[in-house]
């Protein structure tokens with residue numbers, strides 16, 4: 001016997017007056033006519049509602065009645081030939097105006113089919129006044145390999161509610177990734193579901209040109225565009241586990257700056273505490289190169305700091321931002337393993353000198369054209385105390401989930417930066433935060449092989465005033 005009986009239905013309270021309606025005898029033909037009318041009306045509504053299916057079918061039927069099989073055959077064949085010709089002649093416009101809209105309709109149907117359970121299990125449905133209220137799927141747009149879902153949130157919800165469950169939504173809708181961004185109205189949120197991955201194949205070296213410090217081309221974004229790194233006015237921190245591809249980030253940036261090195265507008269100062277294993281291959285590109293002696297590294301950082309302070313004194317009152325020139329080039333300090341300098345140096349005095357110089361450089365160098373690009377495996381504060389002095393951060397594959405927010409900022413993992421989920425088979429893939437976009441973007445940095453680096457060093461070598469370990473100008 002059940003413990004509780006649940007009886008569905010509305011409870012009717014007793015009314016003050018009870019009126020007995022007269023007994024009417026209805027003939028069978030009237031009942032049948034009423035039923036027929038009702039069903040005809042329902043069919044008419046379905047016909048109108050699914051007009052995009054019913055109208056063409058009606059047209060085809062009419063053609064069949066009028067011309068036999070030739071009618072619908074030609075009516076379908078001619079547009080099919082036209083569309084095939086269009087697709088072969090100009091695929092981009094066919095894709096934009098015909099293929100993606102059709103695919104979007106189909107995908108919208110698929111999303112709607114599991115929308116209710118998806119919202120309920122993700123905790124995005126709201127119970128109010130004993131009703132279940134769901135966010136509304138307003139629109140589905142297909143762009144490249146992604147589906148853009150525009151969703152109207154339930155009153156009281158915010159985009160971060162969706163961001164928190166983005167990973168769950170990704171699995172529910174069988175996507176490869178899900179990014180949550182605010183919509184173009186306060187009540188809307190946009191879910192970008194990634195269906196294909198354009199970053200699975202390595203990105204080759206990008207062309208070298210005159211460097212634009214606001215937009216150095218260093219890789220590809222997952223939407224297929226070129227990822228351009230802003231160096232002007234910033235310091236860059238690259239974090240990734242061993243083998244994550246930090247080297248490819250460095251070489252992509254070096255390549256993007258090589259034109260400036262050749263023209264004398266950029267000086268690269270390289271620190272490779274791992275004995276020169278990573279940066280040694282392109283030594284001729286560097287104005288200064290140090291790889292074994294930590295005291296020399298401390299000296300070099302102090303030299304960069306005094307240069308930055310000298311520039312600041314000269315610029316004070318004249319300009320707020322330094323412009324690179326041959327006489328006063330942009331100095332880019334590249335440090336392959338920051339932790340070796342800030343945490344693992346055994347000589348206390350050298351370590352303190354390095355920390356003091358680096359901390360000041362990070363705060364004072366940005367405006368005067370002295371930039372630091374530092375790579376790190378472990379982003380904890382004990383290893384790198386001044387993590388927050390790097391305004392631009394790049395997160396490659398990481399070992400643990402909490403590291404993502406440490407590097408990219410609070411809530412970034414929820415918003416889609418799944419650095420801890422990047423497979424080992426995709427070195428050079430990472431997440432970055434672009435200017436003016438609150439959500440992280442997935443990118444793949446270009447990969448320069450040893451022979452590319454050798455060719456780069458041959459073509460764009462920095463030949464004057466090069467100083468090796470310990471010999472400072």
Ligand SMILES: Nc1ncnc2c1ncn2[C@@H]1O[C@H](COP(=O)(O)OP(=O)(O)OP(=O)(O)O)[C@@H](O)[C@H]1O
Pocket residue numbers: 202203240241242243244245246247248377427428429444445446447
């Ligand atoms: N962008 C990339 N595209 C394709 N393959 C890459 C890319 N970056 C790195 N790789 C591959 O991954 C390997 C490891 O990369 P890399 O040495 O740059 O990692 P890392 O993060 O610097 O590791 P470690 O901290 O151990 O030095 C490279 O030898 C190369 O084969």
